[in-house]
Amino acid sequence: ATTNMASASAMITWVMFDALVGRKISAMGACIGAVVGLVAITPAAGFVNLGQSVFIGFVAAIVSNMAVYYKQQTSLDDTLDVFPCHGVGGIVGMILTAVFAKDVGVVYGHYETFKFHMLTLLIVSVFTFGGSYVIFKITGWITNLRVSPEDERLGLDISQHAETLRTSAKIALSTTV
Numbered sequence: 001a002t003t004n005m006a007s008a009s010a011m012i013t014w015v016m017f018d019a020l021v022g023r024k025i026s027a028m029g030a031c032i033g034a035v036v037g038l039v040a041i042t043p044a045a046g047f048v049n050l051g052q053s054v055f056i057g058f059v060a061a062i063v064s065n066m067a068v069y070y071k072q073q074t075s076l077d078d079t080l081d082v083f084p085c086h087g088v089g090g091i092v093g094m095i096l097t098a099v100f101a102k103d104v105g106v107v108y109g110h111y112e113t114f115k116f117h118m119l120t121l122l123i124v125s126v127f128t129f130g131g132s133y134v135i136f137k138i139t140g141w142i143t144n145l146r147v148s149p150e151d152e153r154l155g156l157d158i159s160q161h162a163e164t165l166r167t168s169a170k171i172a173l174s175t176t177v
Contacts, residue, residue, distance in 0.1 A: 001050055001053075002041060002044070002046075002048055002049070002050060002052075002053035003038065003042075003045050003053070005053045006037040006040060006045075006053040006054065006056050006057035007038045007041070008034070008037070009054040009055075009056075009061070010033045010037025010038075010040065010057035010058065011030050011031075011033040011034040011037060011057075011061075012033070013033060013057065013062060014029050014030065014032060014033025014034075014036065014061040014065055015029055015030050017061065017062055017065050032068075032081075032085060033061050033065075035086075035089075036057075036060050036061055036085050036086075037056075037060060037061060037089075039060070039085070039086050039089035039093060040056050040057060040060030040092050040093030041053055041056055041057065042090070043090075043093050043094050043097045044056060044093060044096065044100060047097060047101040047102050047104075047105075048097070048100045048101065052100040055100075056092070056093060056096045056097075056100070059092055060088075060089045060092040060093060063088055063089075063092050064084055064085050064089045064092070067083075067085075067088040068081045068084040068085065070084075094120075094121060095114075095117060095118075095121070097117065098117035098118075099114065147159065147160065
């Protein structure tokens with residue numbers, strides 16, 4: 001029930017937040033919001049009540065929605081918004097788990113869990129960002145990580161995969177007949 005409530009809360013919050021800030025409401029936004037809620041509730045699902053799960057979904061949706069918006073204002077290359085949705089949603093869920101976890105969370109007067117969650121967040125962040133940087137550097141020495149500006153202008157479907165809408169339609173028709 002907590003998983004369902006967090007996901008539903010995040011979906012509704014994502015859509016309503018989009019409307020509130022003047023963005024177009026979309027089915028894609030609703031789906032992204034639902035996934036953000038699932039990501040955020042994962043560490044807390046067995047340790048929070050329904051009201052707390054609704055709050056976790058609510059907060060995760062707003063924070064992730066803002067992260068997606070601000071990421072789009074940068075030159076960062078994250079086409080599917082993986083970090084603003086999964087990364088930020090997971091961070092919010094991890095922090096709020098330490099706040100609400102039954103009998104060991106901050107709302108129950110215990111700060112030890114929160115301290116360990118924050119330390120773990122720091123360690124995991126340094127490890128993943130540092131490790132990713134090293135892997136990207138090594139891979140960059142072996143092969144190009146970016147396509148040429150000309151390939152980007154043509155589009156990766158055509159330049160990298162020789163894929164067109166017509167090719168996709170032919171494949172779809174041949175597999176259904």
